[in-house]
Amino acid sequence: MALTLYLHPLSSYCHKALIALYENGTPFTPQLVELHKPESREAFFKIWPVGKFPVLTDGERVIPESTPIIDYLALHHPGPATLIPHEPEAALAVRALDRFYDLNVHTHMQKIIGDRIRPEGRKDPHGVEHARKAMHTALAIAENDMGGREWAAGGGFSLADCAAAPALFYINEAIDPLAGRYPALTAYLGRLMKRPSYARALAEAQPYLHMLPR
Structure with missing residues (x-):
């Protein structure tokens, strides 16, 4: 499935998720969320009604919040960088x-x-x-x-x-x-x-x- 990350580049918690994605070179599509623009806000709230980013989608699956996103990537899209130790x-x-x-x-x-x-x-x-x-x-x-x-x-x-x-x-x-x-x-x-x-x-x-x- 194709990964999409709903984010804003200024968001500190989006930085956290981006670091994990970039550490492993994980392919994904960034989707800019601009909450001050009604069309962008409405589209994002349809994905995640809580309205907080980052949110990762993997096909129909929706994963909100930075730590669960990094956990999900480690489980379903692992790469060379082990951000959560196995031990x-x-x-x-x-x-x-x-x-x-x-x-x-x-x-x-x-x-x-x-x-x-x-x-x-x-x-x-x-x-x-x-x-x-x-x-x-x-x-x-x-x-x-x-x-x-x-x-x-x-x-x-x-x-x-x-x-x-x-x-x-x-x-x-x-x-x-x-x-x-x-x-x-x-x-x-x-x-x-x-x-x-x-x-x-x-x-x-x-x-x-x-x-x-x-």
Whole structure:
């Protein structure tokens, strides 16, 4: 079956799925979703009524959310890069870090940046303050863990790095620079951005980065 990824190049969770696809050179058709355009929005909501991307389709099958997409690719469209280890303990470590970055870093990053596009009178300064504190708590944990590691789980490039890359990139780009405060994460982000799979996703995002709320 032909794979189609419904995405927007600026979306951080789309970056996560794209990294996995590019790591393995998996053939797919990108389908740009522009939610501000009624025809694009309507077509996408017919595929996935929740309205969140990325969404992968494989024939009639619909797979939403970045981690399940990467799981599905590993199961049904495997390639040379093993992003989820076969050994159970190693797989557990990778999956735990995937959840750590998504829930404790990525979510708070999106809260902070997303609040900037709220209209006046509907912003959430208390929620943003809480998100910033929680994000930095998680970053401090990640900084300690990354000491001496090349990649997040301590082994090869994995699902955990797919999760970490966009979260760290957007924090560094639009919230708080990592340099000085988090030297290990700064070096790690540098490696992630040089990784061909993420470099490609970032190049595709470049024409849209001016839209990033700062």
